[in-house]
Amino acid sequence: MATRNTDASTEQSTSDLGRRVKAARLASDLTLDTASRLCGVSRSALSKIENGLMSPTFDVLQKIVRGLEIDLGALFGSASAPNASGRRSLTRRDQGQRHAYRGYQMELLATDLAHKAMLPFRIRITAHTLDAFDDWGRHEGEEFLYVISGSVCLYSELYTPTHLNAGDSLYFDSRTGHAAVSTSEEDAEVLWMATGGVVPQAGT
Secondary structure (H helix, E strand, O other), X not given: OHHHHHHHHHHHHHHHHHHHHHHHHXXXXXXXXXXXXXXXXXXXXXXXXXXXXXXXXXXXXXXXXXXXXXOHHHHOOOOEOOOOOOOOOOOOOOOOEEEEEOOEXXXXXXXXXXXXXXXXXXEEEOXXXXXXXXXXXXXXXXXXXXXXXXXXXXXXXXXXXXXXXXXXXXXXXXXXXXXXXXXXXXXXXXXXXXXXXXXXXXXX
């Protein structure tokens, strides 16, 4: 029953995400073709994302927020004023915005804050081999992961595979091609943080 409820929540999140992407595109008065060019995402893929038929990877989400000049957090829920001081966000257990993509089940945390300096996730790594991925993940920014349970192997274009067990952590440059797989019998769970979710302002 829990798995069924989780699957339903993930499907709803994908549908909600698609509607927000479409609303952001239309708010900028962009056609699918123009948005596709600005985002560097194929027209077909962008259309499927908008209609909830495709769950985008984090890399694709990064391309979309930069192409449409929006904040990543805004795609997952209502966000608070970006310049308010003393901001805070509380996410109760299992109450984050769920999003699934190939190899990962992601729960985005602190979704009510816009323009965050970092994006916190709780991720269940369902991929156990590199065959689960079409290509390396890479995007602007830096990342930090902490293994909560299970064991993980992080593959990289520049380094030999790095094996991590529960309690281990790793910080790395997101621009380097990377992919993480679970090496334990069960799916590994990690706390994952990434920078680069805020669209830079002109001149910065």
